[in-house]
Amino acid sequence: MLLLAAAFIVAFVLLLYMVSPLISPKSLKLPGAHVVVTGGSSGIGKCIAIECYKQGAFITLIARDENKLLQTKKEIEKYSVNDKQVVLCISVDVSKDYEQVENVLKQAQEKLGPVDMLVNCAGTSVTGKFEDIEVNSFERLMAVNYLGSVYPSRAVIATMKERRMGRIVFVSSQAGQLGLFGYTAYSPTKFALRGLAEALQMEVKPYNVYVTVAYPPDTDTPGFAEESKTKPLETKLISETSSVCQAEQVARVIVKDAIQGNFNSSVGSDGYMLSILTSGMSPVTSITEGLQQDAFVELYGNNMRPLFDFSWISLKTILSLVLVGACITLGAYLGHK
Numbered sequence: 001m002l003l004l005a006a007a008f009i010v011a012f013v014l015l016l017y018m019v020s021p022l023i024s025p026k027s028l029k030l031p032g033a034h035v036v037v038t039g040g041s042s043g044i045g046k047c048i049a050i051e052c053y054k055q056g057a058f059i060t061l062i063a064r065d066e067n068k069l070l071q072t073k074k075e076i077e078k079y080s081v082n083d084k085q086v087v088l089c090i091s092v093d094v095s096k097d098y099e100q101v102e103n104v105l106k107q108a109q110e111k112l113g114p115v116d117m118l119v120n121c122a123g124t125s126v127t128g129k130f131e132d133i134e135v136n137s138f139e140r141l142m143a144v145n146y147l148g149s150v151y152p153s154r155a156v157i158a159t160m161k162e163r164r165m166g167r168i169v170f171v172s173s174q175a176g177q178l179g180l181f182g183y184t185a186y187s188p189t190k191f192a193l194r195g196l197a198e199a200l201q202m203e204v205k206p207y208n209v210y211v212t213v214a215y216p217p218d219t220d221t222p223g224f225a226e227e228s229k230t231k232p233l234e235t236k237l238i239s240e241t242s243s244v245c246q247a248e249q250v251a252r253v254i255v256k257d258a259i260q261g262n263f264n265s266s267v268g269s270d271g272y273m274l275s276i277l278t279s280g281m282s283p284v285t286s287i288t289e290g291l292q293q294d295a296f297v298e299l300y301g302n303n304m305r306p307l308f309d310f311s312w313i314s315l316k317t318i319l320s321l322v323l324v325g326a327c328i329t330l331g332a333y334l335g336h337k
Ligand SMILES: NC(=O)C1=CN([C@@H]2O[C@H](COP(=O)(O)OP(=O)(O)OC[C@H]3O[C@@H](n4cnc5c(N)ncnc54)[C@H](OP(=O)(O)O)[C@@H]3O)[C@@H](O)[C@H]2O)C=CC1
Pocket: 038, 039, 040, 041, 042, 043, 044, 045, 062, 063, 064, 065, 066, 068, 092, 093, 094, 095, 121, 122, 123, 124, 125, 144, 145, 148, 171, 172, 173, 174, 215, 216, 217, 218, 219, 220, 221, 222, 223, 224
């Protein structure tokens, strides 16, 4: 009887792994593909551009500062894998004027062909206590981080749907998964990206277009260095519970997940836990991902949340601790007998 049950479980798991590729999207091929990276002249965006270039893609970098763009172009070109590869630079503010963004993307597509993958990485942050942050910072962050991702995506989506292929990446943040002290202006802009991504993914999935939301932890970049100068002590202390990552590593993970068409992209073990905890009703791109969420949501949720919200311990935590205690006691008792 036990053997039969075990055999059944093994067969079931094997079956899940076999059908898994049927519901997962086909991987995007980067060699020869046209990848557009906003915020591609610095930090995570630059590393994403390098990672794609190394894999044979043609790159369009979008940012405001022309000198930084040209410098980055030179840096990226060192990694070429064939002599046809091109790095195109476009100087534009992604948050100001939709028509301008649409125009420059049209130009880029005339030169390098339709966009296969758009990475919305241009973004910035301001930290401080709610009452200390200038009101116009709330507006500026929403414009750059949110609208600055809407505009380029809106400009390429029609062609992607027509071609029945494409990838759109939104670079959110761990601070887009949970609100933290000091991030009242920044977190909401990163939460907003997830709402956009979920709604958009539902619209474009029938057209074989896949959306990825990346939730990086603190990452060693020029933007992070700038942010750290004025970060409140509380924010620093809380953030230190999660380690600072290298931009290269974050970029590798994002590119891999985008190619595979995974909806969620997280880095590291606490990134993984946070993504499971906050998965909610977001799209599930593989059966194994769904199973992991089912298995771990309660476990992490009951035991991690109170550690995070320092002021209270939930009834659920007490219950689950009592349960764990009861199991151990029972186990010891049975073992003893
Ligand atoms: N570093 C970190 O700890 C984390 C960062 N993130 C997110 O990742 C993204 C990249 O961060 P990071 O690499 O640190 O940032 P950086 O500040 O190092 O780089 C930001 C890039 O975005 C460009 N940019 C900024 N504003 C605009 C704009 N209005 N229009 C066009 N381009 C713009 C910048 O170029 P220019 O100024 O010339 O326009 C630059 O290329 C951001 O969205 C950030 O919120 C998420 C989690 C952690």
